[in-house]
Amino acid sequence: MAISNLIGPVEQMALANQPVKGLYFVVAGAPQSLSVTLISYVRKLRIAMTMEKGFMDPNTFKSCIEYAFEAISKAALSSPAPPKS
Numbered sequence: 001m002a003i004s005n006l007i008g009p010v011e012q013m014a015l016a017n018q019p020v021k022g023l024y025f026v027v028a029g030a031p032q033s034l035s036v037t038l039i040s041y042v043r044k045l046r047i048a049m050t051m052e053k054g055f056m057d058p059n060t061f062k063s064c065i066e067y068a069f070e071a072i073s074k075a076a077l078s079s080p081a082p083p084k085s
Contacts, residue, residue: 006025006037006038006039006040007039007040008023008039008040008041008042008046009023009041009042010040010042010043011042012042020041022041022046023039023041023046024037024039024046024048025037025039025048026048026050027050032052033051033052033055034049034050034051034052034055034056035049035050035051036048036049037049049065
């Protein structure tokens with residue numbers, strides 16, 4: 001498994017005078033069975049996941065990821081704000 005992150009642009013980009021609504025990246029041809037890449041674009045986190053065919057049941061994987069994201073979200077919302085320095 002590989003996890004990678006990349007800090008992206010904080011201002012919206014345009015390509016051929018068309019605004020870019022989202023930006024993702026994945027590493028193609030990597031030897032990992034599971035890859036998770038993260039990028040921020042205009043201060044919004046974008047997550048892309050790739051999985052080797054037959055590595056795991058896609059529905060089970062989706063269910064596990066949804067559960068994990070909900071648990072992380074609940075924990076983040078219930079934790080106290082950090083003190084201001």
